Amino acid sequence: MFRQISVTPEHQDFQRILWREDPEELLKHDKLTTVTYGTAGAPFLAVRMLEQLVAYHEYEFPRAARVLLDDFYVDDVLTGAMNEQELLHIKEKLVLLLARAQLELSKWVSNSKRIASNAGNEIDFSKMAAKVLGLHWHPGDVLTYKVSLLEHMTCTKRQVPSETARIFDPLGILAPAVIKFKILLQELWLLNLDRDSDT
Structure with missing residues (x-):
């Protein structure tokens, strides 16, 4: 997610990289143009970008905007719904909202086969576990800790x-x-x- 957030040109100099392959060579330099994972400000910038996305598009996607604000942890969305149909609706709107910022949710883990299936392929839920907040969540709603x-x-x-x-x-x-x-x-x-x- 971090690499998809652009840094304004006037701040790119703060992410300048200097290197050379051999001590005799002249220094080469480049600038990183996106947020760099591991820097102190990266988590803040990621969250701030999501908040700004909500500010721009909350009127179009009110339920997805709420999920984006309340149910994101770093770059994972952890949400639920009362029934499968509502969850499918949330997924669809969340994908559309994030597409406005050219972001894509790539991995889906759910106890709903319709949510988690990849292009109609069946998934063996017994072998899947997602790491969430230090826990291993198995889609049968079992939490394990290592x-x-x-x-x-x-x-x-x-x-x-x-x-x-x-x-x-x-x-x-x-x-x-x-x-x-x-x-x-x-x-x-x-x-x-x-x-x-x-x-």
Whole structure:
């Protein structure tokens, strides 16, 4: 998505690239003309561009505009509807709205075969899973979580918060399990242990 957002010519100099293949060569330079993924402003610019798209076309696509404002997370749309017909309508209008900015939604995952099918091909839903907000969503409305802690770690006062912080859980679904780590950390502090001594 970022590469489809143009940067105004007066700001392109801030994305100048200098390089040379050999230390003896003269420097070559170029400018990036689109938003660069990984820069500090890229997420803001992507969201701002979507907001501006809504401002321009909200009257034409009111339901799709609402989805664009409320149901986008970075470059994924996560939405739903009360029935399949309404969802098909949202998909159609969302595609039309994004086409106004020459953006295309490319991957569809849904528990509706009519939404997720690609040119009429049947999709095996049992083998599909989409990664959404740190979760793996299976179209049968099953959420799974993958947490990989170090196998052979020494349990120290430094390691417990470090491993706890690696768990990405923006929805708070794992809070009942994560709280156990936080309680353990409090108990470790009460023992006045050195940060790197084994517990």
